[in-house]
Every structure is written in C-alpha cells, then in structure tokens.
Amino acid sequence: MRLRFTKMHGAGNDFVVIDATREPFALTREQMRLLGDRRFGVGCDQILVIEPSTDTGADFRYRIFNNTGDEVEHCGNGSRCFVRFVVDAGLTTKREIHVDTMNRRLLLTLQDDGRVTVDMGPPVFDHAALPFDVSGLEPRLENGFELWPVQGAELAVVSMGNPHAVQRVDDVETAAVLTQGPLIEHDPRFAKRVNAGFMQVLARDRIALRVYERDAGETLACGTGACAAVVAGIRAGWLDAVVEVQTRGGLLRIEWAGGQSPVLMTGPAVKVFDGEITL
Numbered sequence: 001m002r003l004r005f006t007k008m009h010g011a012g013n014d015f016v017v018i019d020a021t022r023e024p025f026a027l028t029r030e031q032m033r034l035l036g037d038r039r040f041g042v043g044c045d046q047i048l049v050i051e052p053s054t055d056t057g058a059d060f061r062y063r064i065f066n067n068t069g070d071e072v073e074h075c076g077n078g079s080r081c082f083v084r085f086v087v088d089a090g091l092t093t094k095r096e097i098h099v100d101t102m103n104r105r106l107l108l109t110l111q112d113d114g115r116v117t118v119d120m121g122p123p124v125f126d127h128a129a130l131p132f133d134v135s136g137l138e139p140r141l142e143n144g145f146e147l148w149p150v151q152g153a154e155l156a157v158v159s160m161g162n163p164h165a166v167q168r169v170d171d172v173e174t175a176a177v178l179t180q181g182p183l184i185e186h187d188p189r190f191a192k193r194v195n196a197g198f199m200q201v202l203a204r205d206r207i208a209l210r211v212y213e214r215d216a217g218e219t220l221a222c223g224t225g226a227c228a229a230v231v232a233g234i235r236a237g238w239l240d241a242v243v244e245v246q247t248r249g250g251l252l253r254i255e256w257a258g259g260q261s262p263v264l265m266t267g268p269a270v271k272v273f274d275g276e277i278t279l
C-alpha cells in the first residue's frame with residue numbers, strides 16, 4: 001500500500017504523522033515496525049495517527065504508537081506536532097484545540113511564536129494506576145514525597161497518562177541511562193513497563209533530563225518525561241513551579257502549581273518533510 005506521511009519532531013523526539021481524518025488508519029503492527037525502522041523504513045520514535053473526533057467535545061482524536069507498533073497512552077512532544085500538523089494542513093482554523101487521546105482530553109494552544117502550549121492534565125501518583133507494585137518496598141521520604149528503591153535507584157513514580165519512573169542524578173552526561181534505563185523499563189514491578197527518567201537539578205528553575213523511553217530507548221527529548229520529572233522535583237522540594245527542561249534535543253518549559261492543577265508544557269513543533277512510502 002502507498003502511504004502519505006509527514007515527518008516531524010518536537011525537540012528532536014521524532015515522529016511519522018499520518019492523517020487518518022479522511023480514510024481510516026489500517027496499518028498492521030509489522031507495517032508500523034517497518035515505517036519506524038531507521039534503516040528499512042522512514043524511521044521515528046513514535047507514529048502519530050490523527051483521526052476525526054468521536055466526541056462533540058473534542059476537535060480531533062489522536063493515537064500514538066511507539067516504533068514497535070505498541071499503542072501507548074500519551075506523547076507530549078507528539079501532541080505539539082499534532083497541532084502544528086492540523087493547522088498547517090488546514091484541518092482547523094482554531095488556535096486552541098481540544099484533542100482526545102487514549103485516556104485524556106488535552107487542550108493545546110498554538111502560540112504566536114510557533115511554540116505550542118499543552119495542558120497535559122494533572123499528574124497521577126496512584127501506584128495502582130501506573131501500575132507499579134510496591135509490595136515489600138519501603139520508600140524514602142523526601143519532603144514527604146515517596147522515592148522507591150528499585151534497580152539500585154531511588155525512583156519517583158508518576159503517571160502523565162503514561163507511566164514514568166524518574167531519578168535524580170548528579171550529572172546526566174555520566175548517568176547510566178543506557179544500562180540502568182532498560183533494567184528499570186523492564187522491572188517486573190511495572191506491569192506495563194515504564195519510561196525511565198534521569199534528572200539533574202541545575203537550579204530551582206532549571207534541570208537537565210535524559211529519558212530511556214518504554215519501547216523506544218533513549219530519545220532526544222520526552223515531553224511526558226519532562227512533565228513527570230518536574231512534578232517529582234516540585235513534590236520533592238527541589239524545584240519551583242516553572243522549570244526550564246534542557247533535553248539533548250532542545251528546551252521545554254514546564255509549569256505546575258501543585259495538587260490537581262494541570263501540568264503545562266510549552267515547546268517547539270517542527271515539520272521536516274512530507275513523503276510517501278510503499279509498505
């Protein structure tokens with residue numbers, strides 16, 4: 001089959017975007033793996049599929065598949081690229097867009113400077129929701145916030161709709177991202193596996209972050225990972241309410257007022273090229 005797509009990235013986290021608003025999305029898992037392969041296909045961290053809304057309260061629905069073909073709950077950098085795509089494709093004239101993902105409704109705003117602000121909804125700390133099995137573990141409390149001893153790390157466990165386990169490190173450049181990351185991702189306590197974050201606190205309003213993503217391995221940036229890291233840092237008492245997150249692929253700005261307030265993420269969304277591929 002011939003497939004038209006748009007290649008995009010959000011701070012270096014890269015995507016193949018498929019417009020399924022006029023014809024239904026029908027790729028098999030194998031076709032998605034080929035599409036996402038950096039040598040045999042186009043190559044990307046995730047595949048984003050844009051569909052018409054099934055609910056009057058939202059303008060679109062958007063589905064996210066890791067490059068393994070596994071469908072996942074959320075992709076922060078992807079949601080910004082989604083907005084850039086639907087505006088550039090003329091699929092909407094709005095600049096404030098409501099979109100439904102697997103388990104959240106997001107409000108996204110295209111800023112005049114081309115960046116996109118995403119209301120990511122509130123973080124969830126309920127271990128059962130992640131899911132994360134805490135049986136037999138004793139957390140260390142930092143500012144009253146639980147840090148869990150798993151795989152030789154002290155993990156803050158947060159859901160942004162998708163699961164994250166974040167640890168504070170002295171230096172992200174020398175952190176054991178590529179060795180400890182997969183051990184955390186596949187630890188049996190995370191029944192749906194987990195995205196493993198490594199955060200270096202540079203100041204109360206600035207961190208450096210690397211994320212070993214579930215399925216995708218280390219990406220140049222992880223939007224939901226940046227949200228999870230900042231929320232964990234605020235709860236642990238290390239960070240203030242507005243934080244600049246330095247990732248290997250670019251800068252993200254994360255804001256959270258605490259409690260049930262939503263996490264706001266602002267960052268870039270870039271179109272690289274349009275293409276066609278036969279799968």
Ligand SMILES: N[C@H](CCC[C@H](N)C(=O)O)C(=O)O
Nearest residue numbers: 075076077162213214223224
């Ligand atoms: N690998 C993630 C999905 C993509 C998240 C990341 N690309 C982001 O920007 O949030 C997961 O399996 O939950």
